[in-house]
Amino acid sequence: MAEQRYSIPVDELESSARVPVEAQVEEQSEPPQPGSDWSGGVVPYGDGMSGDADGD
DSSP: OOOOSSOOOHHHHHHHHOOOHHHHOOOOOOOOOOOTTOOOOOOTTTTSOSOOTTOO
């Protein structure tokens, strides 16, 4: 059989695919805290006091 045109040795393929464990871990920073003047805004029907299916 003729040698494959694009073939590479298995060792070369595996060595290029290996990633060190330290490089696999992504560190995430703490979420930013809202400023002191932050407010949630007014949500008139967001407190669960609106009417249900029968209107009560």
